[in-house]
Amino acid sequence: MTDKLARALGWTSLGLGVAQLAAPRVVTRLCGVDDAPGATTVARLVGGRELLHAALLLGAKNPAQWAWTRAAGDMMDLGVLGRAAADRAGARRTRALAALGAVAGITALDLACARGSAARAKGPLQVRATITINRPRDEVYRFWRELENLPRFMTHLDSVRTINQRRSRWKAKGPIVDLEWEAEIIDERAGDLIAWRSMPGTGVSTAGLVGFTDGPGGRGTVVDVSLEYGVPGRKLAAAVARMFGKHPEQQVRDDLRRFKQVMETGEVLRSEGSPEGHRALRQLHQRPAQPIGGRA
Numbered sequence: 001m002t003d004k005l006a007r008a009l010g011w012t013s014l015g016l017g018v019a020q021l022a023a024p025r026v027v028t029r030l031c032g033v034d035d036a037p038g039a040t041t042v043a044r045l046v047g048g049r050e051l052l053h054a055a056l057l058l059g060a061k062n063p064a065q066w067a068w069t070r071a072a073g074d075m076m077d078l079g080v081l082g083r084a085a086a087d088r089a090g091a092r093r094t095r096a097l098a099a100l101g102a103v104a105g106i107t108a109l110d111l112a113c114a115r116g117s118a119a120r121a122k123g124p125l126q127v128r129a130t131i132t133i134n135r136p137r138d139e140v141y142r143f144w145r146e147l148e149n150l151p152r153f154m155t156h157l158d159s160v161r162t163i164n165q166r167r168s169r170w171k172a173k174g175p176i177v178d179l180e181w182e183a184e185i186i187d188e189r190a191g192d193l194i195a196w197r198s199m200p201g202t203g204v205s206t207a208g209l210v211g212f213t214d215g216p217g218g219r220g221t222v223v224d225v226s227l228e229y230g231v232p233g234r235k236l237a238a239a240v241a242r243m244f245g246k247h248p249e250q251q252v253r254d255d256l257r258r259f260k261q262v263m264e265t266g267e268v269l270r271s272e273g274s275p276e277g278h279r280a281l282r283q284l285h286q287r288p289a290q291p292i293g294g295r296a
Helices: 002-022 024-030 039-059 063-089 088-118 138-144 147-152 234-243 248-265 280-287
Strands: 123-131 157-162 167-172 179-189 193-198 206-213 221-229
Touching: 002 024, 002 039, 002 063, 002 088, 024 039, 024 088, 039 063, 063 088, 123 248, 138 147, 138 179, 138 193, 138 206, 138 221, 138 248, 147 157, 179 280
Parallel strands: none
Antiparallel strands: 123 221, 157 167, 167 179, 179 193, 193 206, 206 221
């Protein structure tokens, strides 16, 4: 429901943005500020801001998290219209008050959407992905169980160093800052599953489980990965990451595709233009597929 409201607000932003860019004088007259110097320029700037809101709310997979950007813009608009209403009289004051009321109503919707997104974001971020690999289950399990192999196909990992049979130290590239933590294996069934979690007090809260089952008809191996992320600032990190095509859900799917390539061909082929997924801004600089240097 929250995401549906966010998308509706995105369409509202799109309509407002187009109107303010295409007919700024009409908009300023309706708002009662057509007598203000530079009013049409301000209307065009606000229109550009509304189009940015529309892009965020309509283009994101989980748009509700961007509702706060509209709420922030609403606060500025309320301040401008409030001053305009106080400084004017007659018909212009009436129009300014009407515009102020309309923006106040939209602000209430934006704040409700933003609060709904914040409530949903309080829990850990959960991600799940599955892939079938054309290799025997024991072989796939053994490769994953050698945790130091993980950076070969998880490109966000710098390294995984084994401390003992159950504990390891991980280094990863974060969307804002690099991360480092220790993890422990909390459950293991040879050939069937591996479950792990980060150690308390390491600054990162994450847990995962990977299961291995025979593929349909006994052909290949189905790898099912479930992850939970609870790092500090998760909501902001996930939002920034999504802008660059590195959202955890997309990242895990890409990791599993690379894992499949490693197991079936011995190396990973990728395009340097989009190593992090289909939303990557680096797609603007696509290059032919080639092995990841030094990984395989």
